[in-house]
Amino acid sequence: MIVVKIGGSAGVDLDAVCDDAARLVREGRRLVIVHGGSDATNTLGERLGCPPRFITSPSGHTSRRTDRETLGIFQMACRGVMNQKIVERLQARAVNAVGLSGMDGRLWEGTRKAAVRSVEGGRVVIVRDDYTGTVERVNVGLLRTLIDAGFIPVVSPPAISTDHEPINVDADRAAAQTAAALGAEELLLLSNVPGLLQRFPDESSLVPHVSRAAIDDAVEWAQGRMKKKVLGAGEALCGGVGRVVIGDARARDPISLALAGAGTVFQ
Amino acid sequence: MIVVKIGGSAGVDLDAVCDDAARLVREGRRLVIVHGGSDATNTLGERLGCPPRFITSPSGHTSRRTDRETLGIFQMACRGVMNQKIVERLQARAVNAVGLSGMDGRLWEGTRKAAVRSVEGGRVVIVRDDYTGTVERVNVGLLRTLIDAGFIPVVSPPAISTDHEPINVDADRAAAQTAAALGAEELLLLSNVPGLLQRFPDESSLVPHVSRAAIDDAVEWAQGRMKKKVLGAGEALCGGVGRVVIGDARARDPISLALAGAGTVFQ
Numbered sequence: 001m002i003v004v005k006i007g008g009s010a011g012v013d014l015d016a017v018c019d020d021a022a023r024l025v026r027e028g029r030r031l032v033i034v035h036g037g038s039d040a041t042n043t044l045g046e047r048l049g050c051p052p053r054f055i056t057s058p059s060g061h062t063s064r065r066t067d068r069e070t071l072g073i074f075q076m077a078c079r080g081v082m083n084q085k086i087v088e089r090l091q092a093r094a095v096n097a098v099g100l101s102g103m104d105g106r107l108w109e110g111t112r113k114a115a116v117r118s119v120e121g122g123r124v125v126i127v128r129d130d131y132t133g134t135v136e137r138v139n140v141g142l143l144r145t146l147i148d149a150g151f152i153p154v155v156s157p158p159a160i161s162t163d164h165e166p167i168n169v170d171a172d173r174a175a176a177q178t179a180a181a182l183g184a185e186e187l188l189l190l191s192n193v194p195g196l197l198q199r200f201p202d203e204s205s206l207v208p209h210v211s212r213a214a215i216d217d218a219v220e221w222a223q224g225r226m227k228k229k230v231l232g233a234g235e236a237l238c239g240g241v242g243r244v245v246i247g248d249a250r251a252r253d254p255i256s257l258a259l260a261g262a263g264t265v266f267q
Numbered sequence: 268m269i270v271v272k273i274g275g276s277a278g279v280d281l282d283a284v285c286d287d288a289a290r291l292v293r294e295g296r297r298l299v300i301v302h303g304g305s306d307a308t309n310t311l312g313e314r315l316g317c318p319p320r321f322i323t324s325p326s327g328h329t330s331r332r333t334d335r336e337t338l339g340i341f342q343m344a345c346r347g348v349m350n351q352k353i354v355e356r357l358q359a360r361a362v363n364a365v366g367l368s369g370m371d372g373r374l375w376e377g378t379r380k381a382a383v384r385s386v387e388g389g390r391v392v393i394v395r396d397d398y399t400g401t402v403e404r405v406n407v408g409l410l411r412t413l414i415d416a417g418f419i420p421v422v423s424p425p426a427i428s429t430d431h432e433p434i435n436v437d438a439d440r441a442a443a444q445t446a447a448a449l450g451a452e453e454l455l456l457l458s459n460v461p462g463l464l465q466r467f468p469d470e471s472s473l474v475p476h477v478s479r480a481a482i483d484d485a486v487e488w489a490q491g492r493m494k495k496k497v498l499g500a501g502e503a504l505c506g507g508v509g510r511v512v513i514g515d516a517r518a519r520d521p522i523s524l525a526l527a528g529a530g531t532v533f534q
Contacts, residue, residue: 044343047315048314048315072347075347075348075351076343076344076347076348077347078347079346079347079350079366080339080342080343080344080346080347080348081339081342081343081347083346084342084346084368084370084425084433087368087370087371088370088427088431088432088433091370091373091427091431092431096372096373097371097372098367098371098372098409099367099368099370099371100365100366101351101354101366103351103354103358103366104364104365104366105363105364105365105418106358106363141416142365142416145412145413145416145418146412149409149412151372151409151412160355160358164355164358164359165355166351166355
């Protein structure tokens with residue numbers, strides 16, 4: 001089993017990802033696809049007069065400010081835009097894809113953060129109407145049912161809170177939890193960079209390998225969104241996944257190349 | 268097995284529908300929920316500067332003009348708005364719902380209309396970039412897999428064309444095809460009217476019963492959207508469904524009341 005997380009940023013070649021996925025499925029590999037909708041949420045939010053806002057935590061982590069209106073836009077972007085694009089492309093390549101959110105079958109469960117600490121103008125303020133959280137439990141029953149019946153699941157946020165509300169969760173880390181829960185051999189985190197870069201955005205500074213012992217350090221120095229990917233890589237390895245690769249989805253055969261070790265290998 | 272189609276128009280009480288669905292599921296009834304996204308598409312289209320447009324065929328049928336941009340809005344409304352609302356409500360009532368589109372698992376397959384005839388200013392013009400069609404084949408494999416595993420499917424358009432494109436299909440008629448393919452005992456078409464009205468919108472003119480022999484006539488005189496519901500009722504009966512009820516989803520226990528024969532019964 002391979003869990004493939006596909007980023008949605010500019011440059012990611014969804015057709016190349018889906019071509020490669022279809023070839024691997026024909027060869028008998030079992031895949032689960034995970035994706036987010038961050039960039040699509042930004043674009044749609046701008047069009048709807050609700051531009052993206054972000055929260056910086058006291059420890060320096062950045063996350064999307066997700067009030068109920070933004071949550072609705074996030075759901076449209078994830079479920080109505082990105083998921084449909086991927087399912088359409090896979091079906092056109094004879095892959096019997098099924099799109100799911102983390103709410104379906106309570107696939108991704110987590111606690112909604114009751115209070116989010118946000119640094120604003122040098123002061124820490126408490127935000128109480130945010131719909132965010134982290135996946136704490138993966139109910140793999142639905143995934144196993146579909147996989148055993150020959151379907152290819154394509155999963156995106158939101159997750160579902162213990163109070164049954166949709167919550168915005170990081171898709172990289174959700175993919176990591178999913179890979180661990182499924183006992184996947186590999187987790188591939190594919191986006192628009194060649195892998196973890198020592199000096200972002202200098203692509204010649206690619207780090208080819210990160211050992212388990214070095215992951216905590218890498219979480220510290222990784223920049224922006226890469227921080228969550230490295231965190232996810234560590235969580236997946238801790239959960240029993242054999243290998244994690246952060247790889248490039250901007251050109252042909254991105255899944256096969258990552259499986260061959262192109263990018264940053266965590267092992 | 269009962270297939271319940273829920274309309275999305277003003278007045279429909281989704282909480283009441285989901286309360287009733289949850290009670291029936293607890294009692295061991297097997298349900299499949301179907302919904303559309305017509306009203307949500309209108310609202311979202313207005314907000315995105317792409318107000319709804321409609322096509323009137325030479326025979327007098329009205330349908331949404333669905334160019335690729337409108338198709339995208341339709342997908343956001345169906346998958347990102349309505350489906351998520353229903354799945355959230357069912358999950359909050361301990362019903363293990365799974366949201367699907369007609370593209371997932373090629374559940375609803377149909378031919379995209381290569382050319383749509385539209386009456387404009389008294390003349391018939393041919394529209395070639397429309398993404399519409401009719402469900403011709405229901406691949407029940409995915410539904411049976413989920414139902415057998417204890418999940419409650421919640422299905423919406425789009426369907427998938429034989430060329431693997433998303434297509435806008437009428438959800439009432441798709442629900443009818445689904446009920447027939449599943450060999451359902453009942454199909455309930457619930458919306459914001461008490462049933463088929465002899466003199467729309469006079470609710471005292473409810474028609475309590477339509478026999479098979481009278482359906483073709485009723486398709487002729489039914490007004491607006493009701494025409495498609497009556498057409499669907501006829502198609503479901505032809506396909507072997509035991510009974511079809513067009514009922515009211517504006518108050519408590521809408522599914523139970525329709526099962527008890529409130530509304531217009533087609534048999």
